[in-house]
Amino acid sequence: QVQLVESGGGLVQAGGSLKLSCAASGRTFGSYVMGWFRQAPGKEREFVAYTSASGRTPYYADSVKGRFTISRDNAKNTVFLQMNSLKPEDTAVYYCAAHDRGTYNTAASYAYWGPGTQVTVSS
Numbered sequence: 001q002v003q004l005v006e007s008g009g010g011l012v013q014a015g016g017s018l019k020l021s022c023a024a025s026g027r028t029f030g031s032y033v034m035g036w037f038r039q040a041p042g043k044e045r046e047f048v049a050y051t052s053a054s055g056r057t058p059y060y061a062d063s064v065k066g067r068f069t070i071s072r073d074n075a076k077n078t079v080f081l082q083m084n085s086l087k088p089e090d091t092a093v094y095y096c097a098a099h100d101r102g103t104y105n106t107a108a109s110y111a112y113w114g115p116g117t118q119v120t121v122s123s
Contacts, residue, residue, distance in 0.1 A: 001026060001112070002024050002025065002026035002028065002029055002032065002098050002112050003024065003025045003026065003112070004022055004023070004024050004096050004097070004098065004112055004113060004114035005022070005023050005114050005115065006020060006021065006022045006094060006095065006096050006114045006115070006116060006117040007020070007021050007022075007023070007117060008020040008021050008117060009093075009094060009117030009118045009119045010118075010119070010120070011120045011121075011122065012086055012119075012120070012121055012122070013121070013122050014086060014087055014088055014121055014122065014123050015085060015086065016086050016121070017082070017083060017084045017085075017086065018083045018086065018119060019080060019081070019082045019083070020036070020080065020081040020083065020094055020096075020117060020119075021078055021079075021080055022034070022036075022078065022079045022080070022081075022096030022114055023077060023078050024077040024078065024079070024098070025077065026077075029074060029077040029098075030053060030074040030077075031053055032053060032098040032099055033050055033051070033052055033053055033098075033099035033104055034050065034051055034070075034072060034079040034096060034097070034098055034099070035047065035048070035049065035050035035051075035096070035097045035098075035099060035104065035105075035110055036048040036049045036050070036070060036079075036081045036094060036095070036096055036097075037094070037095045037096075037097060037107055037110075038090075038092035038093065038094045038095065038119075039092055039093050039095070039116075040091060040092040040093075043092075045095070045107045046061070047061050047105040047106070047107070048060070048061055048064055048068065048081070048094070049061065049064065049068055049070040049081065050070065050099070050104045050105065051070045051071065051072050051079065053074075055071060055072045055074070058070045058071075059104065059105070061105070063089075064083075064090075067083065067084050067085045067086075068081060068082065068083050068084070069081070069082040069084075070082075079096055081094065081096075083119070086119075086121045087121060088121045088122065088123045089121075090119060090121050091119060091120050091121050092118075092119060093116040093117065093118050093119075094116060094117050094118075094119050095113055095114055095115075095116045096113075096114050097110035097111075097112060097113045097114070098110060098111060098112040099111070100112075
């Protein structure tokens with residue numbers, strides 16, 4: 001089992017950058033595929049990015065490809081999401097999650113979730 005807590009959200013102007021962090025507790029963090037998801041008001045939770053257990057294989061949603069970078073530091077039990085060139089449509093609560101089984105870009109495949117951090121991008 002793993003507990004997750006996100007940080008780094010905030011208010012930023014369009015075109016700006018933010019770096020989210022997700023700190024995990026538990027000795028098995030390094031064995032999990034980790035994902036980032038986001039949920040805007042009135043919308044479904046959507047996939048943003050995931051990284052393999054080793055961190056060598058990232059994958060991104062088309063909407064963030066080329067702007068966001070997922071990374072992890074297994075020695076520090078932390079996964080990151082660097083967000084550049086932010087747009088107002090990136091405004092959402094961002095969640096990190098640890099994968100359980102199933103497809104990596106589906107929220108239902110993730111067993112453990114953090115409480116989320118708010119990202120607001122003003123135009």
